[in-house]
Amino acid sequence: MAVNIEKHKGNTHPEAVFSIMIPSWNNLAYLQLCINSIRKHSAFQHEIIVHINEGKDGSLDWVKAQPDISYSYSSENVGVCYALNSCRTLAQTDYLLYINDDMYVCPDWDTPLLKEIQAIGHKYFFLSSTAIEIKAQSSCSIEKNFGTSIDSFQEEKLLQQFSAIPFQDWQGATWPPNVVHKDIWDLAGGYSIEFSPGMYSDPDFSMKLWQLGVRLFKGIEKSRVYHFGSISVKRVKRNKGYYTFIAKWGITSGTLSKYYLRRGEKFDGPLVQKQIPATVQLKNLFKRCWNALVQHH
Template identity: 70%
Template sequence: MEPIQYFPAAKAPSNPYFSILIPSWNNLAFLQLCIRSIRAHSVVPFELIVHLNEGKDGSLEWVRDQQDIAYTHSISNVGVCHAMNAMRELAQADYLLYINDDMYTLPGWDLLLQKEIQACPNEYFFISSTMIEPRAQSNCSIEANFGTSMDTFEEARLLADFDGFEKADWHGATWPPNVVHKKMWDAVGGYSVEFTPGMYSDPDFSMKLWQAGVRLFKGLGQSRVYHFGSISVKRVKQNRGYYQFIRKWGMTSSTLSKYYLRRGEQFDGPLVPQKIPLFVQLKNWYYRISTARKTI
């Protein structure tokens, strides 16, 4: 792996509440839009930290010119796991907030996250915002199309309509934007680099938090961002994360989502372990045996 270089911000903000971590891979226009939305729509003190994979599209020069952005840089694409762990090294805040560069934050998003954190009795939580997406990935998201590219993005209509969709708080925080206390991040060792470039690293991180005792995996229905839709994922050669997850944890990621995190169900308090049906246990046993014979 190429060495990663570290660059603290020239004008670092004092006492940030959130360290906002943004991995990026030659995605300048979306990165600029994401950061513009954060600056425009955030009221809670924050610092920005970007990891630039390659950065050969002008994003390295642009970030370098932003006096208030700390960044890490790798000449090659080291993937999201290495990027996240590198950015953690520069983070000053207690709360590490992960967001993708193809997301646009909406008014009130950060204040709701802060209020939820302040209501937690300890650091054992994992909290997420709700994505508005042209095609919802799951029942955790709101499906509404405000554009799939920079050319088709309807920013004014989004800002006028984003808070008109009904969405209750939900179980199963896994995907970004999400926030965790730095103590919990460090306790589980950050993101698992064996999942490089990153497929299934999100449920793996949630499983590590579960193993560490976290039971509050909460998505906030009113804290919202617009997600254009996995812009970088479409370009990268993906790892076989589905099988890696099974080999590591002895179950499918869908077992974690349904029977541990209850992902997408309406929130009704901290999670308790669910009884896994026998047929699911048998299916996971079969997958463990068959996956052990596959080459990843």
């Protein structure tokens, strides 16, 4: 399959802070909800960039009618990695923020992220917002049900309660919404297309940042979004990203999460790599060798 992508530049506000990159695949209702929440609940102006995969549901026509949205478009579903890399070429701000189209940003979500960036004072960081999810994917998320779909979405209840749910800043920023400086994105080479359509591209990107010397992987608890839960992922044919990650890095993504990023632990400063137990090293070696043997045959 040849990857053919069209691009269109929208009207970017001169004071835009983040370039918000949103991959979308025939998911118009959620995309509209996501973008409307950004327009309604952001404290600052931002640049919105959408990649439309297929767009058979009217999503392409809808973004074309939005003068403030830049977009790229592929007639086939090229996945998350190509989509994000395409969005990057349209971005004009210093900070690239990746968010899924099935997320709804809560009021003032962007202020804690910008304050954190300003306090850091350098480019070598990776920050995530904190997701409120129907079923928490990990200890990085808040588990609270405000609706399993748009039809059952309890928007007013979420707006009344989201800020009162206790949580804390956490280690191990990986999943979206996440934000990185454009120079660090470019040094890392964006999202790796060998993980297309996208499974395990998130930990791979974090590992690439680690290799660059990034040690500040911080989840910001006051920046909150509601996540309906992998609406597009449920429809796509998944790549074998687990094994691609092992072949590429020599460890499992779980080893990265636990011993490098300490994902979900209380934030206590820049990371220092933990000593990986010998048993875990042996398991990684076994999985690496087994994966190589399977691939060879």
